Amino acid sequence: MHVIDSHTGGEPTRVILDGGPDLGAGPLAERARRLATDHRTFCRAVVGEPRGQVAMVCALLIEPVDPDCVTGVIYFDAGAVLGMCGHGTIGLAATLVHMGRIGPGRHRIETPVGVVGIDIHDANTVTVTNVESRRLRAGVSVEVPGLGTITGDIAFGGNGFFLVDPSPIPVNAANIRALADATIAVRAALAAEGIGCGDCPVDHVIFYGPPETPEGHSRNFVLCPDDAYDRSPCGTGSSARLACLASDGKLAEGEEILQESVIGSTYRLSWRKGPTGGVIPSITGQAFVMAESRLLFPPEDPFRAGIAP
Numbered sequence: 001m002h003v004i005d006s007h008t009g010g011e012p013t014r015v016i017l018d019g020g021p022d023l024g025a026g027p028l029a030e031r032a033r034r035l036a037t038d039h040r041t042f043c044r045a046v047v048g049e050p051r052g053q054v055a056m057v058c059a060l061l062i063e064p065v066d067p068d069c070v071t072g073v074i075y076f077d078a079g080a081v082l083g084m085c086g087h088g089t090i091g092l093a094a095t096l097v098h099m100g101r102i103g104p105g106r107h108r109i110e111t112p113v114g115v116v117g118i119d120i121h122d123a124n125t126v127t128v129t130n131v132e133s134r135r136l137r138a139g140v141s142v143e144v145p146g147l148g149t150i151t152g153d154i155a156f157g158g159n160g161f162f163l164v165d166p167s168p169i170p171v172n173a174a175n176i177r178a179l180a181d182a183t184i185a186v187r188a189a190l191a192a193e194g195i196g197c198g199d200c201p202v203d204h205v206i207f208y209g210p211p212e213t214p215e216g217h218s219r220n221f222v223l224c225p226d227d228a229y230d231r232s233p234c235g236t237g238s239s240a241r242l243a244c245l246a247s248d249g250k251l252a253e254g255e256e257i258l259q260e261s262v263i264g265s266t267y268r269l270s271w272r273k274g275p276t277g278g279v280i281p282s283i284t285g286q287a288f289v290m291a292e293s294r295l296l297f298p299p300e301d302p303f304r305a306g307i308a309p
């Protein structure tokens with residue numbers, strides 16, 4: 001299996017160029033469901049240890065339905081098949097440039113939640129124009145063991161998010177373990193109360209704190225479905241955040257902000273009005289290709305399917 005690894009603001013993406021399962025034809029959302037239900041072993045083998053790494057997201061390239069798209073892609077981590085992935089799309093774009101498949105300018109990529117745009121500024125710098133994002137509910141409170149009442153917004157940015165601002169725990173690198181434990185507890189409390197995000201689960205939780213740089217708008221900690229935290233500021237999470245800021249009248253259309261991740265990597269963010277009342281997010285970040293490899297799965301390797309959770 002031929003793969004190319006990159007990172008976007010520290011968050012790894014593994015693009016799978018060949019050797020993936022046959023997902024048949026039809027809309028990408030259907031093929032993504034097939035990947036999630038019928039191919040969990042494949043996903044775990046490629047994304048998880050020992051061949052993958054904690055926090056890795058895989059980008060499985062597939063034939064798009066829309067012939068104007070450079071490729072179709074389904075993203076997954078060790079916990080779930082994702083609707084979209086912002087850092088993954090920046091990593092995929094840098095990978096396609098590295099391969100000579102695309103050059104500077106605007107291109108389209110098809111994902112299970114719709115077509116997204118990419119603007120290639122240079123070999124590493126990419127702007128993603130995401131699918132229309134929206135806040136579904138504001139000020140939702142849940143009782144969380146050990147934390148008390150936690151209040152946040154439910155928003156869609158390509159995945160389902162619960163966004164808490166301000167964070168009950170200072171958002172900094174020294175608190176990563178405590179932040180992970182707290183966000184996992186919040187997600188469990190939401191699930192126990194049956195709180196979802198339209199058709200998708202709320203499988204990502206974000207806590208916000210003050211920025212650590214003068215240019216920053218805020219610093220975030222993002223819990224992903226696999227219980228790892230996003231090293232980047234999270235593209236789909238930033239899209240959900242833009243929808244909330246726009247709904248609250250806290251960020252004007254076209255105004256740009258700098259979002260910091262918990263490790264200090266950054267995205268530049270802005271939004272414009274979407275066709276159905278949401279926002280069309282614009283996310284600019286940088287990715288770097290790290291490795292090109294062939295993954296081998298010899299039958300005699302007892303861990304060829306990854307390490308079972």
Ligand code: PYC
Binds near residue numbers: 086
């Ligand atoms: O950047 O959208 C994102 C993302 C989702 C999960 C990890 N990164």
